[in-house]
Amino acid sequence: xxxxxxxSVPPGQPGGSAAVQYTTVNVITEPPKDYIIWSLxxxxxxxxxxxxxxxxxxxxxxxxxxxAGNLEGARSYGSSAFCFxxxxxxxxxxxxxxxxxxxxxxxxxxxxxxx
Numbered sequence: 829x830x831x832x833x834x835x836s837v838p839p840g841q842p843g844g845s846a847a848v849q850y851t852t853v854n855v856i857t858e859p860p861k862d863y864i865i866w867s868l869x870x871x872x873x874x875x876x877x878x879x880x881x882x883x884x885x886x887x888x889x890x891x892x893x894x895x896a897g898n899l900e901g902a903r904s905y906g907s908s909a910f911c912f913x914x915x916x917x918x919x920x921x922x923x924x925x926x927x928x929x930x931x932x933x934x935x936x937x938x939x940x941x942x943x
Contacts, residue, residue: 860903862890863910870913874920883912 867887870880890905 860890860894860899860906861910862887862894862902862906863913864888864891866913867909870916874916876916876919876923879912879916879919883909883916886912 864887867884871884874880886905886909890902890909893901893905
């Protein structure tokens, strides 16, 4: 066996010599989104107060940061582009609906004045 005063215990058991094992977990994160296609559509079709242009600029900056390896900067600019796209689309939809309501109201009052 071993020397006097040492016990023969299998490795890994309490009181014995334990080998340290490391486990590596690779977490594959999804790359940050840049919303460039949505920003292009916002620029062309719904661009109130130039918010579509601002969204496109932030999308391009997000893509540049992603290609440079700055993922945190890419996430920040991508998040800003997302917000600008949302605001641009909501304002455009609201303006379009207001136009339809006002147009229908005026049309009805012009062609049916006493109803």
